[in-house]
Amino acid sequence: MKKITLLLSFLVVGLTQAQDTCATALPITAGTHVVTAVNGTDLPPAYCADNGSLGANGKAEWYTYTPTQNYTVTITSDIAANTPRVDTRLHVYTGSCGAMVCFDGDDDSGQNYSSVATFNVTAGTTYTIVWDNRWTSNGFTFQLIENAVVVQPTAPITYNAQTVSTINNQYNICVVDMNNDGLDDIVGISTGTMKVHYQTATPGTFNIVSYPFSNVNFYPSWSLAAGDYNKDGYNDIVLGAGQGLSILRSGNNGTQYTGITPGEYIFCQRTNFADLNKDGNLDIFSCHDINENVYYLNDGAGNLTYFQANVTPGAMAISNGGGNYATLFTDFDNDGDSDVFISKCSGPPCQLIRYDGGTTYTNVSAATGVNVTPIQTWSSGIADFDNDGDMDVIITASAGSHRFFRNNFETTGALSAFTNITTGSGWDTNTSTNIDNIAYDFDNDGKVDVLGGGNKIMFNQGNNTFQGVTYTGIGVGAVGDLNNDGFLDIQNGSTIRYAVPNGNNWLKVRLNGVQSNSNGIGARIEIYGAFGKQIRDVRSGEGFRYMSSINAHFGIGTNTAITQVIIRWPSGIVDTINNPNINQLLTVTEGSSLNNPSFDSSTVSVFPIPTRNLLTIKTQEGFTAVQAEVYDLNGRLVLSSKIENESISLQSLENGNYLLMVMDANGAKFTQKIVKN
Numbered sequence: 001m002k003k004i005t006l007l008l009s010f011l012v013v014g015l016t017q018a019q020d021t022c023a024t025a026l027p028i029t030a031g032t033h034v035v036t037a038v039n040g041t042d043l044p045p046a047y048c049a050d051n052g053s054l055g056a057n058g059k060a061e062w063y064t065y066t067p068t069q070n071y072t073v074t075i076t077s078d079i080a081a082n083t084p085r086v087d088t089r090l091h092v093y094t095g096s097c098g099a100m101v102c103f104d105g106d107d108d109s110g111q112n113y114s115s116v117a118t119f120n121v122t123a124g125t126t127y128t129i130v131w132d133n134r135w136t137s138n139g140f141t142f143q144l145i146e147n148a149v150v151v152q153p154t155a156p157i158t159y160n161a162q163t164v165s166t167i168n169n170q171y172n173i174c175v176v177d178m179n180n181d182g183l184d185d186i187v188g189i190s191t192g193t194m195k196v197h198y199q200t201a202t203p204g205t206f207n208i209v210s211y212p213f214s215n216v217n218f219y220p221s222w223s224l225a226a227g228d229y230n231k232d233g234y235n236d237i238v239l240g241a242g243q244g245l246s247i248l249r250s251g252n253n254g255t256q257y258t259g260i261t262p263g264e265y266i267f268c269q270r271t272n273f274a275d276l277n278k279d280g281n282l283d284i285f286s287c288h289d290i291n292e293n294v295y296y297l298n299d300g301a302g303n304l305t306y307f308q309a310n311v312t313p314g315a316m317a318i319s320n321g322g323g324n325y326a327t328l329f330t331d332f333d334n335d336g337d338s339d340v341f342i343s344k345c346s347g348p349p350c351q352l353i354r355y356d357g358g359t360t361y362t363n364v365s366a367a368t369g370v371n372v373t374p375i376q377t378w379s380s381g382i383a384d385f386d387n388d389g390d391m392d393v394i395i396t397a398s399a400g401s402h403r404f405f406r407n408n409f410e411t412t413g414a415l416s417a418f419t420n421i422t423t424g425s426g427w428d429t430n431t432s433t434n435i436d437n438i439a440y441d442f443d444n445d446g447k448v449d450v451l452g453g454g455n456k457i458m459f460n461q462g463n464n465t466f467q468g469v470t471y472t473g474i475g476v477g478a479v480g481d482l483n484n485d486g487f488l489d490i491q492n493g494s495t496i497r498y499a500v501p502n503g504n505n506w507l508k509v510r511l512n513g514v515q516s517n518s519n520g521i522g523a524r525i526e527i528y529g530a531f532g533k534q535i536r537d538v539r540s541g542e543g544f545r546y547m548s549s550i551n552a553h554f555g556i557g558t559n560t561a562i563t564q565v566i567i568r569w570p571s572g573i574v575d576t577i578n579n580p581n582i583n584q585l586l587t588v589t590e591g592s593s594l595n596n597p598s599f600d601s602s603t604v605s606v607f608p609i610p611t612r613n614l615l616t617i618k619t620q621e622g623f624t625a626v627q628a629e630v631y632d633l634n635g636r637l638v639l640s641s642k643i644e645n646e647s648i649s650l651q652s653l654e655n656g657n658y659l660l661m662v663m664d665a666n667g668a669k670f671t672q673k674i675v676k677n
Helices: 002-017
Strands: 026-028 031-037 060-065 071-076 090-094 101-106 116-121 127-132 138-148 158-163 171-176 185-190 193-199 206-212 223-227 236-240 245-251 256-260 268-274 283-288 294-298 304-308 324-330 339-344 351-355 361-363 379-383 392-396 403-406 438-440 449-451 456-462 465-470 478-480 489-492 495-500 505-512 524-529 532-537 552-557 564-568 574-578 585-589 604-607 614-619 625-631 637-642 647-649 656-664 669-676
Touching: 090 116, 101 116, 171 223, 171 478, 185 223, 185 236, 236 268, 236 283, 245 283, 283 304, 283 324, 324 379, 339 379, 379 438, 505 524, 505 564, 524 552, 532 552, 564 585, 574 585, 604 656, 604 669, 614 625, 614 656, 637 647
Parallel strands: 026 060, 223 268, 268 324, 505 585
Antiparallel strands: 031 138, 060 127, 071 116, 071 138, 090 101, 090 127, 158 495, 171 185, 185 193, 193 206, 223 236, 236 245, 245 256, 268 283, 283 294, 294 304, 324 339, 339 351, 351 361, 379 392, 392 403, 438 449, 449 456, 456 465, 478 489, 489 495, 505 552, 524 532, 524 564, 564 574, 604 614, 614 647, 625 637, 625 656, 656 669
C-alpha cells in the first residue's frame, strides 16, 4: 500500500511540473482540464491576447494540443465549472520552444473577463496553449472543444504574413503618417522611447528612427490616438492607460517629441482626437470606464484645459454615466458636424449623442433606438454599409449577440429611429465575438467590411448581408496601406499581413486642413461614379484599442472611373474635384478647388451668426472687403453681392447653412460658415 501511495504522489507532482515550462508542456485533447494554479517558471515569449504586457514576474501554465484532423477549436474558461468566472488570459502559439509564433489568444471576451478563443486548426500541427498570471494566479478549469470545420467561402482578398523583427516595442498598436508624406508609418511605444518605421518609396521597406522622451507617466495599455493638435503639420500621440493619459507632442518638424502628463485620474478606454466645438482645433477625448467621459479642450495655441462631462462647470454633455469603452465621432445626420457614438460594456446601453453646434450635445439614444439591452460591447463598426449616403451601426458584441442598425436619414431627412436589420444579415448567425471590431473595405469592392473576432472578416455582400471568411491567425490590429499598393494591410505586433491585390481599383484621399484642423478630422468625403455614391468620415481612433491610418480609403471594384470627389470640411468649406485619376493618393488642401488662399481668421469679423437677413462684414487694416459670394453646402453659388456699408443682404436665401466667401480688390479671399434662420 505504501508503494502505491508513493507512486501516485510522484505522478501528481510530475503532472504539475509538466505544465510549468514550454519543454514539459502537458499534451491534452478535447475535453475539460483543471489548472490548479498559474505558477509555472517559463514566461511566454510574447502576449497574443488583447491587453497589457507580460510583466517581469509573469508566470504561466503550458499545454500542447495536436489535432488528429482539421477542426474549428474553441478554448474557453467561460464555463459553468468556473462559478463565478475567473479573469484569465490565454495565448496560443505554433512552432517549437524558442521559436514560437503567436497564432491566437484572448483576454476578456467571456463573462467577468474570462477567455474565449475560436480558431481553425490543421491535423498534425502542434499548438502550444499558455495561460498566464497577468490577472490571477488562482486555479480554474478550461475546456477545449472540437467542431467540424465549416466549408469556407472563397476569400475575396488574401494576405501574405511577414514578420518584422524590429517592430519590438512594448506597444505596437499604431499605423499613421508621421512625416507628412502621405505614406502610412508604424509607431511603437516603450518606456521613454517612440520608434517609428517610416515607410519608404520602396514598397515594404522602412527607415527606422527612435525618439527619446520624458515626462510620460502613462503608457497605452488601453488605447492610442494620433492627430496634429498643435498644427505644426506632424501628428501628436495620446497614450491611454488605466490611471490617466499622457501626450507626445511633436516639435522641430517632427524630429522630437515632448512628453506631457496632465495628471487627472481617468480610467481611459478609447482615446480620440476630435474638434469637439468646431473651432478648427483638435481636442483630446477619452472614454472613462467608471465615470463620465472627459476631454481636454485646445485653445488654438496647444494649451489644454480639462473637462469632465456633467461634472466640470460648463462642460459639454458628451457622456451619460460610466461604462464607456469606445467612441466613434461621425456625422449621423449629414449636417456637417460630428456626432458621437459610445459603445458601453457590462450593462449600460450604447449611446448616440448628437452635436447641435457650439458646445451643445444632445443624447438621442432613445429616439434612434440604439440603446438596446442587454448587450455587452467594447466597440462598434460604423460606416455607410448600404452605400445610401448615411452612417449605419453594427454594435459588435464582446459577449452575446451582435446588432445591425440601418440609419434611415436618407429617406426621412431627420435623425430618427434606426431600423434593426440584424435578422438575415449574417450578423445574427455570427457567433464570433471580440472586444475590438473595425470597419474598412478590405477587398476594395466598394462595400465596407468588418474585422472582428474568430480570425474572421465579415465581408459585405451588399443588400445589408455579410459573409464571414476565416483566415489563419488574423486578428484586429492597426490598419493602413503599408506598401502603398492601395490595399489595406493589418499590423498586429511584429506581424504585418500585406493584402494581395485582387485587381479591384481604389482611391486614397489625404486632407490638409487650413481653417479646419490640419488632419481634416471630422470631414466628410464623398465619391461618385457609375457605382453610385460612397462616403467616409475622417476619424482619429477606430474600434477599441488601435490607431489606424487617417487617410480615407475607397475601393471601387472593377469600375475604372470616379466622376467626382466632394470634401465637406468641418469649417463648412466644400471642395469639389472632378474626374480624378484612380489608383492614386489624392491630396486635397482645404479650399483649393475654390482658389481660396488662407487668411488669418482675425482679419475678418462676420456677425451676427445666425442672422435673419443683414450680415455685417468688418475687416482689419490691409484687407478691404469689396465682394461676397455665398455657396450652399453642395458647393453651388447661390448669391453674389457687392459689400456696401460693410454688409450684405441674405433676404433671397432660404434658411440653412452656407459658406461665405469674402474677397478684396486684389482677389484675396476669406471663407467662413454662416447660418440664416
